[in-house]
Structures are given as C-alpha cells and as structure tokens.
Amino acid sequence: TTHFHYLEIQKEKIDFSILINITDSLSELDSLKIHSLSLSSTKSLSMEKIIRQFISNKNKITKICLENMIEIEEVYFLIKLCPHLNYLQINSLNTIDIELFVQNIINKIKNDYNHNLRVLCFCISIADDDLVQEFEEMVISQNFFLDYTIKRELNHIYITMKI
Incomplete structure (x- = not known):
C-alpha cells in the first residue's frame, strides 16, 4: 500500500466536497497545499451542518498552506476539516484588512477550542517591523x-502559540 503524506492541489478553486473526498481517501495525509477553495455549493447549507455531516476525525492533516484566500470562511472550513491542524499558512493577504483578519482567525481558534493549532503564518507583501508591533499590541x-x-x-x- 502506498501512503501519501503530502499533497499539493494546483487547481484553482477546488470544491470543498472534492477536498473532503480526497482527505477521506488519503487518511495518512499530513500536509496539504491548495491554491484556493470554493465554498459556493455551501451557500444553501450552514457550514456547521456540512462539517458535522461530512467531516471525520480520521484525517491526520497537521499542516496546510492556502495559496489564495478569497473569503475568511475558507480558513474556518479548513480549520474545521482538519482537527489535528497545528500549522496554517496563508500566502495571499494583500487585499484585506490584515489586522482584522488575523484577529478573526485567532478568535475562531479560541472559540472553537482548536488546541492543536500552534502556528499561524501569513505571507504579507507589506510585512515590516511596524506590522509585527501592531500584531503584538x-x-x-x-x-x-x-x-x-x-x-x-x-x-x-x-x-506561534505555546501551551
């Protein structure tokens, strides 16, 4: 049997249901890199209902890199999809209110009691020491x-959050 530990999906806007099927089929998958995620078919259903219905704890994904985030719900979905997630990297944050986005993500982690997620990495073209100071504050x-x-x-x- 072949076990896949890393998967990179270069297709733009992979549908969430396909992603769920992939993670379900590749139970040994540890790292996932996707270009972008499409949640368009979730509009008629609540995200919580979808997550409860389709997501199992069997996936072992601990690291995700999202190349291009369109809406914050994509990140929320990935956090829910991967209960063992401890590293999340988002590579495209240039067109949003970065501080508000980071604040919302951290609140989501705390409110959903995701105790595994320890490292958030944001690729920001305007990253400088002032932005780091703003994050600190x-x-x-x-x-x-x-x-x-x-x-x-x-x-x-x-x-990086420490226990």
Missing part, C-alpha cells in the same frame, strides 16, 4: 494568549 489588548511569539522573516509573519 493586538494580541496583548485582546488577551488572546499568555505565551506566544511573533516573528517576521522577510514577508512572512509567524504567530
């Missing part, structure tokens, strides 16, 4: 974490 003012680090490497900002 946001984390402190919102009381998100007691123990964390925020660091920048070129245009990547990493928020």
Whole structure:
C-alpha cells in the first residue's frame, strides 16, 4: 500500500466536497497545499451542518498552506476539516484588512477550542517591523494568549502559540 503524506492541489478553486473526498481517501495525509477553495455549493447549507455531516476525525492533516484566500470562511472550513491542524499558512493577504483578519482567525481558534493549532503564518507583501508591533499590541489588548511569539522573516509573519 502506498501512503501519501503530502499533497499539493494546483487547481484553482477546488470544491470543498472534492477536498473532503480526497482527505477521506488519503487518511495518512499530513500536509496539504491548495491554491484556493470554493465554498459556493455551501451557500444553501450552514457550514456547521456540512462539517458535522461530512467531516471525520480520521484525517491526520497537521499542516496546510492556502495559496489564495478569497473569503475568511475558507480558513474556518479548513480549520474545521482538519482537527489535528497545528500549522496554517496563508500566502495571499494583500487585499484585506490584515489586522482584522488575523484577529478573526485567532478568535475562531479560541472559540472553537482548536488546541492543536500552534502556528499561524501569513505571507504579507507589506510585512515590516511596524506590522509585527501592531500584531503584538493586538494580541496583548485582546488577551488572546499568555505565551506566544511573533516573528517576521522577510514577508512572512509567524504567530506561534505555546501551551
């Protein structure tokens, strides 16, 4: 038997149902990289209902890279789809309110009690030390974490939450 541990899907806008089928079929998959996700067929159903109906805890995905995020619900979906997720990287955040986006993602992690997710990585073309400082102030003012680090490497900002 062949086990796949890493999968990169280059198709633009892979439908969420296809992604669910793939993760269901490749139960040993650890890392996933996708270009973008289509949630268009979820509009008539609630996301929670879809997640409860289709998602099992059997997938072992711990790392996801999302190349192009269109809407924040894609990230919420991926967090729910992969209960063992501990590393999430989003590579295209240039056209949104970055601070608000990061704040919403962190709130979602805390509210959904995703205790596995430890590292958020954001690729931001305007990443600089001032943006890192703004993230620091946001984390402190919102009381998100007691123990964390925020660091920048070129245009990547990493928020690492410690247990």
